[in-house]
Amino acid sequence: MSFNIDRNGKKRVVIIGGGFGGLRLARGLRKSDFQVILIDRNNYHQFPPLIYQIATAGLNPSSISFPFRKIFEDREDYYFRMAELRAVYPAENMIQTSIGKIDYDYLVLASGTTTNFFGNKNIEEAAIPMKTVTEAMGLRNSLLSSYERSVTCSSEKERDELLNIVIVGGGPSGVEIAGAIAEMRRYVLPKDYPDMDVSRMHIHLIQGDNRLLPGMKEESSAKSLEFLQKMHVEVRLNTFVTDYADHEVVMSDGSRIPSRNFIWVGGVIANPVIGLPEECFGRGRRILVDEFNRVKGQNNIFAIGDIALMEADPAYPKGHPQMAQPAIQQGALLSRNLRVFASGGTPESFRYKDLGCMATIGKNKAVANIGTFIFGGFFAWLLWMGVHLMSILGVRNKLFVFLDWVWSYFTYDRSNRMILKARPSQEMNELEKRMQETHWGDIAPEERNQG
Ligand SMILES: Cc1cc2nc3c(=O)[nH]c(=O)nc-3n(C[C@H](O)[C@H](O)[C@H](O)COP(=O)(O)OP(=O)(O)OC[C@H]3O[C@@H](n4cnc5c(N)ncnc54)[C@H](O)[C@@H]3O)c2cc1C
Structure with missing residues (x-):
């Protein structure tokens, strides 16, 4: 495999990652004198703020994803390649990817973050992350199949494990998924599973900090706690999850919660970039950049977004x-x-303009901090919906999300409750294997799994 992109006299910008940062950059380079190559491990851009609605069957994955090739279909000198960055060779202005090497004039690293399990292998193996659309679909399958199994299993112990949900991390993702599952428990499950004793289903939200939503104002933290408690979510503050064993989540105070639905939204760490000198990395493996997003000590390598x-x-x-x-x-x-x-x-120089932040906890319930204003409740919820609808890429996607929201607002229904498992073709399996095994260049085996 190789890139098959010829040099054409223009300077070449290679962008790694078509998330919010990389895509905005690629779109901004329209009508420039650059040849632009966008590389992403997926062939679509995703919209993470609504990922929890995929996990809770509220939205269809295609409503919050957009194919890169569609975005660039009318552009000249734009190329998309589905590939994974393996390493950077700054001295040669070259990168190694899963489909081969390519050289650049300017390299922009915009590959974001991945879930941080803080080195705990037991937790990493058992917990369900919710960082990408694929992971959210995995979580949806896991939740739905637990409900199915809870009505057919033969032991009460197993039933408790299947019905208990433990969510670790009280940031926006944790609060939002807890609220969405609580609504599902109240409105959807009693109708779908008349023979399920829904009162046995407990939703636990575990937060290490002394408040939820620590990135927002204290009033919003208090309000979100109040909303969740009214929805019967059992919130534990100042508590860390230290292990997972025998289908039980183990807490720092020694207590344990039996659960086979152990959702981990407890933190992120930057995706690894092999090949940059050690002094380029700071906290959370983020890449140190100057005020122009130029990587420390490099002239033509930049990093933007979560990874910077x-x-x-x-x-x-x-x-x-x-x-x-x-x-x-x-x-x-x-x-x-x-x-x-x-x-x-x-x-x-870059100066960040803070446009505020918000989180929704359920129907008619959200919190928002915009400048010095603090909103909570119905108005914040309307604001949250408006901002998210406007931000989703593509008119079709906006329309589909809007229709799904209107439908579930009036019917309390979630339309995407199927357990769908893809069976990859032999060709896909072989390609995947080849991409995993080949094109490592001179990267040593022990360096390959830094993620
Ligand atoms: C569940 C969830 C909910 C969120 N909600 C909000 C919210 O409500 N409001 C808010 O402001 N922020 C929210 N965030 C955070 C926000 O999504 C990120 O801050 C933002 O996406 C960062 O943009 P980015 O371009 O740096 O990286 P990303 O958007 O993460 O994009 C990184 C891209 O790089 C690709 N990639 C990664 N590694 C490689 C590799 N090795 N090779 C090739 N491609 C690679 C990925 O496929 C991806 O497309 C949320 C995040 C999550 C996970």
Whole structure:
């Protein structure tokens, strides 16, 4: 396999990752004098803020995903390649990927983060992450098949394990998935499973911090706790999960909760990038960048979004929050700055404009912090819906999400409750295997699994 992209006299920008940052950058390079190559391990862009609705059968995966090739169909000198970054060779201006090597004039790392299990192998093997659309579909299958098995299993112990849900992490993802499962328990399961004793289903939300949503104002934390408690979610603050054994989640205070639905949204760590010098990495494996998103010590390698750690923005000396807006704003500025770098001008420094943050807990319930304003309840929920609808890529996707929301608002129904498992073809399995095994270049086997 190889890239099969010829040089055409233009400078070449290679972007790794078509998430919020990488996609914004690629779109901003339209009508530039660059040849643009976007590389992503998936052939679609995804919209993580609504991933929890895939996991809880509220939305269809295709409503929050968008194929890259569709985005770039009318562009000249734009190329998409589905591949995985393996390593960077800065001295040769070259990268190694799962489909071969390619050289660059400018390289932009926008490959985001992955779930952080803090090195605990037991937890990593047992827990269900919810970081991508595929993982959310895995979680949906797991929840739905647990409900199915709970009505056919023969022991009460197993029934409790199947019905108990433990969610670890009280940030926006944890709060949102807890609220969505609680609504499912109240409105959907009693109708779908008349022979299930829904009162035996307990939803636990475990948070290490002393409040939920620690990135938001304290009033919003308190409000989200109040909303969840009213929905009978059992929230434990100041508690860490330390292990998982014998179908039980083990807590720092020694207590245990039997559960086979152990959802982990307890933190993220930057996706690994092999080949950059050690001094390029900071907290959470994030890549240290200057005020132009240029990687420390490098002239033509940049990092944007969740993977970047910029300490040069005076208002954010510890780096920007790992959220969509910093990634989008950095992608937008870098699309202008790359032109400036190429022409020898003076680039503009990045300054983050905080547009606020929000989280929804269920129907008519959300919290939002916008500037100095703090909203909670119905208005915040309307705001949350409006902002998310506007941000989803594509008119069709906006429409489908809107219709699904209207449908479930009035019917309390979730339309995507099928357990769907794909059976890959022999060709797909072989390709996957080949991509895993080949194109490692001179990367040593012990370096390959840094993620
Ligand atoms: C469940 C969930 C809910 C969230 N909700 C919100 C929210 O409500 N509001 C908010 O502001 N933020 C939210 N976030 C955070 C937000 O999604 C991220 O901050 C944002 O996506 C970061 O953008 P990015 O471009 O840096 O990376 P991402 O959007 O993560 O994109 C990274 C891309 O790189 C690709 N990739 C990764 N590794 C490789 C590799 N080795 N080779 C090739 N491609 C690779 C991935 O496939 C992906 O397309 C949420 C995140 C999650 C997981």
